[in-house]
Amino acid sequence: MVFKHAQSRGLRRRTFLRGGVGFASAIALAKLTGCQPAATGETAGDGTGNASGEPVKLGLIAAITGASALSGESIKRGLEVAIDEINANGGVMGDRPIELVIRDDESTPAKGVAAARELIEREQVAAIFGGLDSPVSLAMLPVIHELETPYMGVWAAATGITRNDFEPNYAFRVSANDNIVDSFLTRYAQQEKGASKVGLVLINNPWGESNQKGFEEWAPKYGLEIVGIEKFNDGDTDISSQLSRLQSGGAEALLLVANAAPGAQMMKSLDRLSWDVPVISHWGISGGRFPELAGEETAKKVTFVQTYSFFGEQSPVGEKVLAALQEKYGLSGPEEILAPVGTANAYDAMNLMALALDTAESLEGPTLREAFYNLPTYEGLIKTYEQPFTPDNHDALDEDDYILVQWDGDQIVPLDA
Numbered sequence: 001m002v003f004k005h006a007q008s009r010g011l012r013r014r015t016f017l018r019g020g021v022g023f024a025s026a027i028a029l030a031k032l033t034g035c036q037p038a039a040t041g042e043t044a045g046d047g048t049g050n051a052s053g054e055p056v057k058l059g060l061i062a063a064i065t066g067a068s069a070l071s072g073e074s075i076k077r078g079l080e081v082a083i084d085e086i087n088a089n090g091g092v093m094g095d096r097p098i099e100l101v102i103r104d105d106e107s108t109p110a111k112g113v114a115a116a117r118e119l120i121e122r123e124q125v126a127a128i129f130g131g132l133d134s135p136v137s138l139a140m141l142p143v144i145h146e147l148e149t150p151y152m153g154v155w156a157a158a159t160g161i162t163r164n165d166f167e168p169n170y171a172f173r174v175s176a177n178d179n180i181v182d183s184f185l186t187r188y189a190q191q192e193k194g195a196s197k198v199g200l201v202l203i204n205n206p207w208g209e210s211n212q213k214g215f216e217e218w219a220p221k222y223g224l225e226i227v228g229i230e231k232f233n234d235g236d237t238d239i240s241s242q243l244s245r246l247q248s249g250g251a252e253a254l255l256l257v258a259n260a261a262p263g264a265q266m267m268k269s270l271d272r273l274s275w276d277v278p279v280i281s282h283w284g285i286s287g288g289r290f291p292e293l294a295g296e297e298t299a300k301k302v303t304f305v306q307t308y309s310f311f312g313e314q315s316p317v318g319e320k321v322l323a324a325l326q327e328k329y330g331l332s333g334p335e336e337i338l339a340p341v342g343t344a345n346a347y348d349a350m351n352l353m354a355l356a357l358d359t360a361e362s363l364e365g366p367t368l369r370e371a372f373y374n375l376p377t378y379e380g381l382i383k384t385y386e387q388p389f390t391p392d393n394h395d396a397l398d399e400d401d402y403i404l405v406q407w408d409g410d411q412i413v414p415l416d417a
Contacts, residue, residue, distance in 0.1 A: 051091025055099035056357060058350075059119035061112050061140070062131025062155075064104035067261065071132035071287050074339035075154055076102065078346025079129060081324045086350070092357040098350075101125055107132070109139035116143045126363040127152060127353060129346065132287060134158035134207040144170050148365035150372070152353055154345040157181060157282070158210040162394040170369055172389055174349035174382075174396045175341075176283065178207075181305055182214030184399050185255055185280050188303070190222040193278045195253040197227045199246030201239070201266055203258040203284075204231040211257040211282060227251050234262050239269040247275055256281040256302070260288025267294040267302065279303070287339050291407050299407040303415060306405050307397060308344035308382050310334035317381050321347055335411065345397075348380040352388060352396065 060079060062072040083098045091097040101123050103115035112133075119125045120143070127150040130137045137156040144151045145166045153161055153173035162173045189195045200215055202208035208231060219226050227249035230242035243266075246254065254270075256263060256279055263285040270279070281304035291299040310322050311334050325331055325343070337343060355378055357363075360371035372389045379385075388396035404415040 050089065051087045051095050051097035053091065053094060053096040056092055056096045056363065057099050057101050057123055057125045058353065059116075059123065059125035059128040060100055060102045060131075061105050061115045061119070061128055061136070062102075063107045063133060063136075064102065066106050068107050068132050068259070068287065070338050071155060071342050072104070074337075074342030075129070075131060075346045076100075077325065077329060077338065078154070078343035079350045081321060081328060081343075082347045082350035082354075084324065084328070086354045092354050093361055098354065105131060105133070105136050107136065109133075109136050112136035112140050113143055116140045117147070120147045120149050125149070126357070126365075126368060129154055129349065129353075130156055130161075132156060132342070134161065134210065135205055137161050138206055141166065141171060148369075150356075150365060150369050152349050154349045155342050156207075158207055159214060160206075160210060168366075168369065169394060170365065172372055172394045172396070174352065174388075175345045176305065176307060176397065176402065177395045178210045178282075179214040179217070180395070180399050181282055181402065182211055183218045184305060184402050185282070186215060186218040186222050186224060188404065189253045189255065189278070189280055190224050193253050193280070195224065195278070197225045197250050198253050198255055199227055199249065199251030200229045201242065201246070201254050201256045201258070202229065202231050203262055204233050207284075208257050211255075215255055232258075232262060232266065234259075236262065237265050239266045240272055243269055243273055243275065247273065247277075251277065253278040253280060257284065258282075259284040260286070260290040261293060263302075264290055264293035264299075267298045271295075271298055281305075283341065286341065286412060291410055296407070296409055303404055303406050305402050306412065307341050307401055307403070309403075309405075309412065309414075310337050310340050310344075311411075315381075317379060321381055344381050348378075348382050348385070348396075351378060351380060352385065 062075050064072040079100055083100060087097045105112035105115055116128060130153045132155045134156040137153055138158055138160055141164055151171045153175050155175050157176040157178045159177055159179040162171050189198055202212055228246045230246060232239045254277055279302045281302050283305050285304055314322060325337060355375045356368055356371040359374055360368045377386050383401055385396060405412045406415055
């Protein structure tokens with residue numbers, strides 16, 4: 001019953017949610033995978049607006065090229081729209097415009113680590129925003145903490161990014177947290193699918209490991225038995241043997257953690273086995289061409305998690321952001337917004353960062369870090385944030401901010417739409 005209550009609150013907040021990576025976005029993805037590396041630095045937006053002081057530099061380290069290029073572009077757009085607004089309203093810390101300096105990590109941890117050190121030491125950014133890939137964000141944490149510079153995650157969901165062993169902790173996040181997602185999905189499997197036995201199908205990297213820990217923590221609390229834990233790699237095209245073991249073990253539902261391309265291969269393997277079993281997934285399958293790769297009929301069998309959609313009735317903030325995205329990037333409608341959760345999370349994260357800069361009145365890392373605990377209430381895109389961060393909680397979103405969705409053709413729709 002608790003689950004249904006939390007879900008209904010999310011659905012009421014959006015009234016009618018219909019969104020995601022549409023066909024137009026799939027076309028855009030194909031174009032983006034061949035795009036050129038990002039500029040080494042740029043001032044976001046149309047200029048500095050009414051802010052005339054010395055710019056405040058903020059960094060973005062994300063996958064701008066390669067298979068995850070869509071995610072990097074979606075994050076960049078969310079940050080840029082927020083920066084346009086902030087600079088037009090006078091900037092931060094009095095009259096200082098925000099300048100966004102971008103580095104492409106190419107989904108490679110070593111490149112992310114090098115970029116973090118270079119942005120902090122040479123470009124002297126006050127804080128860094130992260131991208132899609134949890135392995136990259138986890139790898140950057142030692143540099144972030146050595147150089148005492150706040151990090152803001154906007155997509156990567158690994159639990160250890162914010163719940164780390166560093167003291168003091170400089171990692172904050174406006175996105176999903178694996179441990180919270182794992183509770184959300186496990187509860188759904190038990191309460192809505194009536195499963196008592198589940199199988200885990202996990203991508204073989206730190207993100208998969210992060211979710212394995214979460215599922216193992218939450219499954220017994222919801223009376224679920226994990227009958228098998230199977231892993232596969234990005235390039236694997238046949239996962240039939242792993243799935244067969246889970247089927248033999250009596251799995252009544254599968255919990256999937258993978259990005260779009262490997263997730264589609266898993267679903268194609270499931271089809272080959274003719275095994276009709278509920279598949280409940282983390283949100284990695286929403287960051288690429290999952291319906292195209294898996295096939296539309298197969299894709300719609302998966303239930304997965306999101307944080308926001310630009311379709312349907314919008315709040316005043318949602319209407320403002322949607323209009324800005326359409327005007328700035330020449331979009332005809334929400335169906336052309338790339339990977340909406342990346343844009344939405346980034347928009348709110350940048351506004352919270354601006355409030356932290358105003359609160360701190362300083363670019364010193366330790367002072368800026370402390371300011372995140374004392375932010376004023378912010379009416380954002382995803383929700384109204386009231387004390388989004390505390391010393392014990394560096395994740396601004398929680399289970400009440402998640403919704404369950406499924407593919408319908410090339411769009412993502414609420415589960416009960």
